[in-house]
Amino acid sequence: MSKPQFAILRFAKYKGPEISNIEAHNERTKENYASNPDIDKSRSHLNFHLVTPQRKYRAETEKQIAEAGCRTRSDSVRVVEALVTASPEFFKGKKKSEVKAYFQEALAFIEKYQAKDTIISAVVHMDEKTPHMHLCFVPLTEDGRLSAKEIVGNKKKLTQWQDQFWEYMVKKYPDLERGESASKTGRDHIPxxxxxxxxxxxxxxxxxxxxxxxxxxxxxxxxxxxxxxxxxxxxxxxxxxxxxxxxxxxxxxxxxxxxxxxxxxxxxxxxxxxxxxxxxxxxxxxxxxxxxxxxxxxxxxxxxxxxxxxxxxxxxxxx
Structure with a gap:
């Protein structure tokens, strides 16, 4: 019996200085990654962008917030990162073009619910054990407010994101199962x-x-x-x-x-x-x-x- 193949979507929120840290990881701008021994730098050239950043994450974030005229506090969430992947079994035997198609489909899903121009980067990492996409966006609402809480929401809203993501992806990939949610397992996912x-x-x-x-x-x-x-x-x-x-x-x-x-x-x-x-x-x-x-x-x-x-x-x- 083959192992189940799950569609996986996770969110993380970032407020300030840590934005530069996630940029360094996502964009592979550091020479060494001592905290992440799974990165195989000989394969980093296989990584690719679906959305290429136009400037530094923090600079792009502040630009969008200023243009929207949002008020911010020091503890305001300025970047939301969506981690998109699937079970390792899903990617076995797939060509790079097929892997890319999966993440393009996932990007199209997120763009249904989040304005395209708020997405500052979407990069697929092929140099770790399982292909995955880091997609970062500025959590601006349709009426121009900065509100990660409204977009990503509480546990109930996160469950809805999971349901909608699976429903969208399963149309093209019928073997995919819904990833388990924190509300169903009764715990927060350990990153x-x-x-x-x-x-x-x-x-x-x-x-x-x-x-x-x-x-x-x-x-x-x-x-x-x-x-x-x-x-x-x-x-x-x-x-x-x-x-x-x-x-x-x-x-x-x-x-x-x-x-x-x-x-x-x-x-x-x-x-x-x-x-x-x-x-x-x-x-x-x-x-x-x-x-x-x-x-x-x-x-x-x-x-x-x-x-x-x-x-x-x-x-x-x-x-």
Whole structure:
């Protein structure tokens, strides 16, 4: 039995300085992408635009907002990014022209609901594991207001976006299934970039442990320099990621409790109810994702903690 193929649409909102960061990622303007080891730079020439930016994201955003005469605050959402993709299985065996056609169809869908001239970039990345499109637009409403809340909305509105996206795409791609929504799974989606960060940090941890185990009087100076550089990235990076994950812990705890109750209910349920319970349980199983993330970054080896303390104490003594 072949795996299901899902049509996937996600939204993210950006307010200020982070707009430059997403531009650097989307437009591949950085030399190195240490936080995203999945990028294969030898394939970056295969990336392509469906909408090419006319200027820097932030400059284009401010230009459109000024022309619309919108009032803004420092915490106003200035850019909404739509991430469009599909299950890896959907892209298997497809030519670049066929992949491009999928994203052109998705762009046409978004242009049905968002003015074409507010879209500042739509770029398809072919240099990561699964082709995907980053489409950024200024959230201006039809009557010229800046309102990401009105366009993207709450969970109910997001569910409607998902429904409409699937209904639109399935006409051309009948094998596609609707992507699961946060309202149905009872959780917020964990962004793929957090998994990439965790994997990258775990690789760094392995490098640190290798250095600690391989240091001897002959290579001590060179090894310590290398160790300090890695520790300065690994420990703060791990703490930052742990903070990001806390927002998901509460939702997953509730999901885990619900799973336990459902599993108990399934054992005594009548045949007519079993399918309904099993379906709810299937979505609940996704809590495994969070457990995997925590397993990658929790339980920092005591050797690393001790080495980091020595490093920070040494820096303080130098001041």
């Amino acid at each position: 793929p970039r957090l998994f990439k960060e965790a994997v990258h940090l775990n690789r760094m941890k392995e490098q640190i442990m290798a250095i600690l185990n391989d240091t001897n009087p002959f290579n001590k100076k060179a090894k310590l320099d290398e160790l300090e550089a890695l520790l300065g990235k690994y420990v703060p990076g791990t703490e930052a990621l742990r903070t990001k994950l806390r927002k998901y812990d509460k939702a997953y705890k509730a999901l885990s409790d619900e799973n336990s109750a459902l599993e108990a209910e399934l054992k005594t349920a009548k045949d007519a109810s079993k399918e309904r319970i099993a379906d709810r349980l299937k979505y609940g199983k996704t809590e495994q994702e969070l457990c995997e993330l925590h397993a990658l970054i929790d339980n920092m080896p005591p050797e690393i903690v001790a080495a980091y303390r020595r490093k920070t104490t040494g820096l303080q003594n130098e001041r």
